[in-house]
Amino acid sequence: MEYFIDVVVPLSIATTFTYSVNQAEFIFLQPGMRVAVPFGKKKVYTAIVLSKHNQKPSVYTPKDILTIIDEQPIVTTKQLDFWQWIAQYYMCALGDVYKAALPSAFLLESETILSFNSTLVVDLSSLTDDEFLLYQAFEQQPILRFDEVQKILNKKQVFNVIDELLKKEIIFLNQHIHEKYKPKLVKYVTLHDTYKEENELINLLDHELKTEKQRALVLKYFQLSTQKSTIELKELLEKAGVSKAIYTNLEKKQIFETYSLAEDRVQFSDAFLNDIQFTELQNKTIQSIQNQFQQHDVVLLNAVTGSGKTEIYIELIKNALQNNSQVLFLVPEIGLTTQLVQRLTAYFGNKVAVFNSKYSENERVEVYHHVLNATEKAQIVIGSRSSIFLPFKNLGLIIVDEEHETTYKQVDPAPRFHTRDAAIVLAKMFHAKVLLGSATPSLESYYNAYQQKFGYTELLQRFKNVQLPQIVLVDLKEARRKKEVNGIFSMKLIEAITEAFYNGEQVLLFQNRRGFSPVLECLSCGHVPYCTMCDVGLTYYKRQNYLKCHYCGYTMAMPSKCHSCHSHDLTTKGLGTEQVEEALKNIFPNKNIARMDQDTTRGKFAFERLIDGFKNREIDAMVGTQMLAKGLDFDNVSLVGILNADNMLNFPDFRAYERAYQLMVQMAGRAGRKNKQGKVIIQTYNPYHNTIQQVTQNDYKGMFKEQMYERLNFKYPPFYRLIRLQLKHPDYEKVKEASQWLASNMKQSVQGILVLGPQEPSINRIRNQYIQVILIKLPINKSANALKKAIQKSINSLETIAKFKSVKTTISVDFY
């Protein structure tokens, strides 16, 4: 009897690979275990076992595996099913899913760089001979490649040794020198141990405290300690109304102790599961969600910003935990979760784990193992896209927060999955429930609720009846006519900013473009400088005095004269965030004005610094792109200004109006949280545009109706599924010919689909690659599976044509 296994390798290859194993290995191996396999002439890959069998392949002789890496499967069978679903639905290789699903520390590729952890004190007697040999080599040369390790140990099978050193943290994998953001330290207060006993306590209050203020401080501490497990020094002093000196004095007397914790890494010794005081409305909403879960696996919660969504989430998580289930909390971008992590940790203590690309590989592996072993430490996982690939054992609830966010759809590389949709499939495998939450649901989800496929609940009042912000439209055409503008700002906006500053409140200004201005134009010949590698106009950056391409990052010095006619009359057109920032600084020179966009958040932790600065009110006004709209809660913002609503509406995309509506409503939601109604000023040349009217009237349903009519009419989601094929090649004629061939081939050979194009996208060349796009529409009522297979067949036959072989095709299912 001969023994074989089928494995996936972490490469973008459509097929699985068969290796031969001996009987003992065959008995030991289970699907989901890692094995090291030789691949090609010299390479070694970490493969995942998919299945075992006895069928000898007829056309080739399988190679032997090198080693078994795991003693237990690290990928569950449910995960393997899920991987298969992703690969099939999103039309990509299983290896692509594998690469996306496992933290890279699990992959021992032959090119993997191993680096030495020189700070660690190692008990050398605990090492085996091979481990010691390698340890010495690392002392000499702190970074080694895999093949060098093979040479040092003079054998091929070195995975076990490497794995052991990894476990002992003597070496790291692929450490691209992860410098961690040094989070702000927050000071916390606790009573000295002596006073934790009741007798001592009474003694303290009755005898030791000399002044009223000291007593007030200690009493306030007690009051707070009944509500929370950790007490912030700043909060204590504020609430007790005493100065720091009083506290310092008591600290010297060893009555209080101070300790510091990183803001987003607060560890709680025990969770504080105090019941939250729900408003009647919140209670009703929770009830409603739970009722809907009786009949529906997915419920959409349409809740306005500031309605207390998080408390509702917490209650649902609590219920799930009572059934001992795991909970996955999905967020669009992990950078924005600090507040959420804090709040969840305050209720659930150490049961909350964050799966964060910002943390090191080792920390990611740690969370992975906690989830795999279903330990208490990772019962609730907060994470972005990639966390749907964690090895859940008994998932009970998935929350998808800000479900409408487009960042949930992975653009590149494959698998190009939509996190929300994949999460629903994942939940189904576990018979788990899914809650989608948003203040501006995606049309797809709202339509599913409307069709009763999803349950639906709304919460349209803000917490404690704080009013929704007042929205003011400024007609820029009118304002200019009446000379009520100062450059890019209308007088109304300037007045409102002045008033907010006067009241010590903060301002957010939104402009959906980076740079100083998106167009540089020659006044005498109309020439506009373009990127040399992309078919796109260059954006002007004033401070750096250069022109930059937003697609490939190419920059060139600001020309002093027109490249075409040598005229010196160059002018800038259009408005970017840099210009808004500068203009605002000119009007308010004494205010601290910051900018948040891709350019200012590029540095390692620039984003966090900006957020911290704004939260601590060091920044008076922040100018930014849509980054500003992404779920940041600041409690001192009274005014939000949208400088030009029109460029959002003029976007050539069928989702443009939906997105514009969502963006404006989300921006508006940043205004006025506590005690005060916020104000939103929208500047536009089209005040009567339907979408803008829908925003001012807070008319989601109106927007929904109008857009659904358009979508039905023009055959777009949710009535049709979209698949976008993108063909790329440096030769313009070649891509064009190839895409024409493909489009007509599909029109002929695939029945029941609509093939649009090939079209040239508005930017038809990026990084010297010409692009053609084919859009495929599948009727929603037809089996997508069969059609996808047929489409794949067409693509495969394109690849068999010699002259088209070098054309690269990427497939995006459910294109966003």
Add this chain to the structure above:
DNA sequence: CTAGAGCGCTTG
């Protein structure tokens, strides 16, 4: 004719 570069095919 040769050396070297560059492309693309294969990987079990």
Add this chain to the structure above:
DNA sequence: AAGCGCTCTAGA
């Protein structure tokens, strides 16, 4: 992904 072999080209 990357080694390897095939093809093409530059230079003598």
